[in-house]
Amino acid sequence: MPDLIKTKTAVVRLWLRVEQGAFLDKVLPELRRGDINGDLAEYLLRGMLDHKLELLWAAGLVYTRFNDLPPRLRALLLLSIFQLRYSQVPAPLIVSEAVNTVRELKLPHLTGVANAGLRKSQLRAEPNATDFVSRTAFLAVVTSLPEWILELLQQDYPTIDPLEMVAGYRASRRPWLRRVRQRYTLQQLEAETTAAGVELMQAPWNGLYYSPVNHTPAQVAAVKRGDMIVHDVSAAAAVELLAPTAGDRVLDCCAAPGGKLRQLLELQPQVSVTAVEKDSGRFRSLGRLLLNDERIELRQDDLLELQEEKYDCILLDVPCSGSGNYGKKPDSRYRHGSKELAELLPLQQALLSRAAGLLAVGGRLVYSTCSLFKAENEQQVAVFLREQPEFRLVGQKQDSLPWSAPGQVKFTPWEHHTGGAFAALLTR
Ligand SMILES: C[S@@+](CC[C@H](N)C(=O)[O-])C[C@H]1O[C@@H](n2cnc3c(N)ncnc32)[C@H](O)[C@@H]1O
Structure with a gap:
């Protein structure tokens, strides 16, 4: 019989790990052990991450010095505020469970802080636009998307309401x-x-x-x-667009963990593939996945330093912000800021330029991301085409893909209820 207090204690523990940088995906399996109610724990942890900015705002209405409280208590209060705002559990029960959990967390001297604060009705207040310094600050609380993300999304998709975007992100959790x-x-x-x-x-x-x-x-x-x-249906677009044919020499430039490579080999088994991955840990996991496959040459290498060789098909699935996956991975939206994005952009352009140099004349190159930001997608392709006029987009039509422009495919959570992904097909 799962124990409710132990379940909540586990959520608090994992919340703190995620706050310190652990990936939600990696810690979730820990909720499937012992006498924890795994489904409830995952629902609570995901819900807290999904609504983090809103919960922090609500906590600040009651706890004026919220940040001075011990981290374990802060996590438990956010958990309880999430329940108060989003669950059907009666409020007195949420408060008494919180008090018992505070004891379990070895903070018995703070039961009063939890008890008194969580009884306050302000915790269920709705944010009001006039109380915020800017419309973006208000929307950040309503959507729990950090301001820099909201600004970029609104700039790139001015006709989409931020609430529709968030609803799309939530719908994108559907597993494929x-x-x-x-x-x-x-x-x-x-x-x-x-x-x-x-x-x-x-x-x-x-x-x-x-x-x-x-x-x-x-x-x-x-x-x-x-x-x-x-495997998310949006992630499949890049390989579908590449559409290798029998006998092709394929280069997978950024191969780990290998999802697209596996899909590529299913789509066209008669190819030879050079799979390159720079990161040693990720390279090892790729090796485990593709052990003993004679069609594949695995190389732990930096694409930027790869020797001149020509390939018929190149898949370049670059490192990106992951902004298409804020729904499935709600922790990822708090992990990076605009500074990290600014650092990624020149790397993506350099990778594209290097990959293009390895493409045979008449070959096919797909540049792909799981981002929705145009700076990582359309704008990267436009800069590349300006600098390398011997390349062009291939505007071929496959009905199964959502084309956003000739040669470019894009899934958005609000339109397709999948993760967000972009892929462009280039030839020389
Ligand atoms: C978006 S992930 C690729 C996902 C992969 N295509 C799949 O479907 O499973 C990007 C990968 O590029 C790798 N990477 C980053 N810079 C690289 C470089 N200069 N050369 C090779 N790989 C690189 C990262 O370590 C990361 O594993």
Whole structure:
């Protein structure tokens, strides 16, 4: 029988780890141990991250010196405020559980602080635009998107309401599954899941992708057997656009952890691939995934220093802000600021320029990101094309992809309810 106080204590512990830089994805498995209610704990932790700026604002209405409180208590108060604002649990129960959790956290002298503060009705107040120094400051609290992100998104998508953006990010959490082994046809997998009472929704843009309705991927038998894997349908666009043909020499420039490489080999098994990854830890995990595949040459290398060789197809999936994934990874929006983005932009341009130098005449190069910021997407491609006039975008049409411009594909959470992703197809 899961223990509620232990569950909340675990959420507090992991919240503090994420605050110190741990990735949500990496810590979540710890909530599936011992007598913790894993589903509840994940819901609470995700909810706190999703609404972090709003919860901090509400906490500040009651606790004027919130930042002076011990970190464990701050985390527990945010958890309780999240419940007060978003759950059906009666308020007196939330307060008494909070007090018991404060004891469990070995802060018995602070039970009164939790008890008195959490009873205040201001904790459920709605933010009012006139109380903020700017409209962006107000929207940051309402959406829990940091101001610099809101400013960039509004600049890039002026016709989309920020509330619609946030609703899109939340909808983008829907997990997508792809068939990875050919043992069963899609019809067989569909029939199997239907018989097990799990409804699968097919992606409108890509018939190979399905999403379980009202079930988690772990509840799908094909996922347990390894016949389907979780892979966002938006992330598939880059490889679909590249569309390698039999016999192609392919370069995967930024290969780890290998999701797109795996997809590429399924799409076109008759290729030889050089997979390059700079980071040693990520390179090792790539090696484990692709062990003993004779079609692949794995290289732990810096793309910027790669020797001249020519490839028919190049996949350049650059490091980026990840702004397309703020829904699935709510911790990522607090991890970086505009300074980090400014540092990424010249690196992305340098990687594109280097990759382009390795493309054979008539070859195909896909530049891709999981970002929505135009500075990382359309603008990078435009700068590159100005500097390298022998390249051009290939405006080919595949109905299954959401084309945003000739040669460019873009998924946005508010339009497609998937992660955000961009891919551009170039040729020389
Ligand atoms: C967005 S991730 C790639 C994801 C991968 N394509 C997939 O689908 O699983 C970007 C990767 O580029 C790697 N990287 C960054 N700079 C690099 C460089 N100069 N040369 C090679 N790899 C680099 C990063 O370590 C990171 O693993």
